Amino acid sequence: MEHSVAGHLGLDLGTSRIVLASTQGDRTQYKTELNAFVSLPYSKMTKAMLERENIHHTKSGNEILAFGNRVDEFANILGGDTRRPMKTGVLNPNEPRNIEMLALALGKLCGRAKNGEKICFSVPSGANGSDAEVIYHEQSIRKVLEDLGYEVHSLNEGLAVIIAELKDHDFTGIGISFGAGMCNVCLSYLGLPVIAFSTTRGGDYIDYSASSVTGETPTTVRLTKESDAFKLNGKASTSVDQALSVYYRDIVQTVVLTLERILNNHKQLPPFRGPLPVVFGGGTAMVEGFHDELRKALQKVKLPIEIMDVRKAKYGMNSTATGALVAALADM
Ligand SMILES: Nc1ncnc2c1ncn2[C@@H]1O[C@H](COP(=O)(O)OP(=O)(O)OP(=O)(O)O)[C@@H](O)[C@H]1O
Ligand SMILES: [Mg+2]
Numbered sequence: 001m002e003h004s005v006a007g008h009l010g011l012d013l014g015t016s017r018i019v020l021a022s023t024q025g026d027r028t029q030y031k032t033e034l035n036a037f038v039s040l041p042y043s044k045m046t047k048a049m050l051e052r053e054n055i056h057h058t059k060s061g062n063e064i065l066a067f068g069n070r071v072d073e074f075a076n077i078l079g080g081d082t083r084r085p086m087k088t089g090v091l092n093p094n095e096p097r098n099i100e101m102l103a104l105a106l107g108k109l110c111g112r113a114k115n116g117e118k119i120c121f122s123v124p125s126g127a128n129g130s131d132a133e134v135i136y137h138e139q140s141i142r143k144v145l146e147d148l149g150y151e152v153h154s155l156n157e158g159l160a161v162i163i164a165e166l167k168d169h170d171f172t173g174i175g176i177s178f179g180a181g182m183c184n185v186c187l188s189y190l191g192l193p194v195i196a197f198s199t200t201r202g203g204d205y206i207d208y209s210a211s212s213v214t215g216e217t218p219t220t221v222r223l224t225k226e227s228d229a230f231k232l233n234g235k236a237s238t239s240v241d242q243a244l245s246v247y248y249r250d251i252v253q254t255v256v257l258t259l260e261r262i263l264n265n266h267k268q269l270p271p272f273r274g275p276l277p278v279v280f281g282g283g284t285a286m287v288e289g290f291h292d293e294l295r296k297a298l299q300k301v302k303l304p305i306e307i308m309d310v311r312k313a314k315y316g317m318n319s320t321a322t323g324a325l326v327a328a329l330a331d332m
Helices: 044-052 071-078 098-110 132-149 157-165 203-214 218-226 237-267 290-300 316-330
Strands: 009-013 016-024 029-034 037-041 056-062 063-067 118-123 153-156 173-178 184-189 193-200 276-281 308-310
Touching: 009 098, 009 316, 016 098, 016 316, 029 098, 029 308, 029 316, 037 071, 044 056, 044 063, 044 153, 044 237, 056 098, 056 193, 063 071, 063 098, 071 218, 098 132, 118 157, 118 316, 132 157, 153 157, 153 316, 157 184, 157 193, 157 316, 173 237, 184 237, 193 237, 203 218, 203 237, 237 290, 276 290, 276 316, 290 308
Parallel strands: 009 118, 118 153, 173 276, 276 308
Antiparallel strands: 009 016, 016 029, 037 063, 056 063, 173 184, 184 193
C-alpha cells in the first residue's frame, strides 16, 4: 500500500535487497524489499489475490508484475527464477523493465516527498575501474527519485559503511560492503574517499557458481547459504556446503588481493596517524565464520598501511542504508 515516510531518507539500492532507513523519533527504522519481480498472467482473481496479500504489483498489458519480498513464492510455483532489475550493482542491461520496476518499488517504499525532503541513495564503484555504467545507473535512479519530489543525493556504498560505522574513528579507515552483485571497498580519510573500488564477485556469484558445480538450482543454493545450518568453518558435509565454502573464500580473496594491488599502486596516501580499522557489512558477510576468514586473509597480504582491527558492522545488513541516512540528515 502507498504510504509516506516522514523526514529525510537513506536508501540502500542493492542488487538483491532495497533497504530504506528513516528516523522515527530518536530511533532509526528500516524497511526492506527484495529487489526482484515476477510476471503473472492478468486476471481479476490474481489481482484481487495480490491486493488481499498486500503484495506490490502493477498491471501492464495482459500481465501483472508483482514485486518485492514475497515473489520467491511465485517463482517456485511458476517453476522459474525471479527477474531482477539490477545486476552487479547497477541497472540490469538484460532486463527491459529495469527502470519501470524500480520506479514502482521506490514509489511504494518511499512514498512521495511532501516538502522536498532529502533522500540519499547508495551507488557502487564502477567495476574494473570503469564508471560508465554507474553514471547511467546513478542518473536514472536520480530521475525516479526526483519525480517523487525528493531532493536527491547519492553516496558511494563503501563510504556509506564508513559513515555508519566509523564515527568513533573520525570516519578514517576501510569500509567494505559484501553484497549480492558486488563487494564495495572504500578507504577514507576524515570522511573523504581516498580510494574506492568494487569487485563483481558477491553473493550472486556464489549462488551461480555453486549451482553450476553441484547441479542444484541457484535458489536452492541461496537458501542453503542463508540458513543457520551453513557455517564457514572448513567442515563441509555436503557438496553444496563444500562448493559454498570454496566460493566464499574466492570472494574474500578477490577483495583482499584487489585491495593489496590498488593500495600498493596508489602514489600518495594521506598522512594516517596510526593503524586503521577495517569494518565490513552486507548480507554476504553475515555467515558464521566470515569474520575469521577475512581477518586471516588480510593478515596474509602486504599492505602499505597498518590495520588496527577487523570489525563486523554494528548495523550488519543495514549498514549502507544507515550511512545514507546519516549523510541525508547531515547534508553531506
Ligand atoms: N542470513 C544470511 N546469511 C547469509 N547470506 C545472506 C543472508 N541474508 C542475505 N544473504 C545474502 O546476502 C546477499 C545480499 O546482501 P546485501 O543485501 O548486502 O546485497 P545488496 O546490497 O543487495 O547487493 P550489492 O551491494 O552487491 O548491490 C545475497 O547474496 C543473500 O543471499
Ligand atoms: Mg549493497
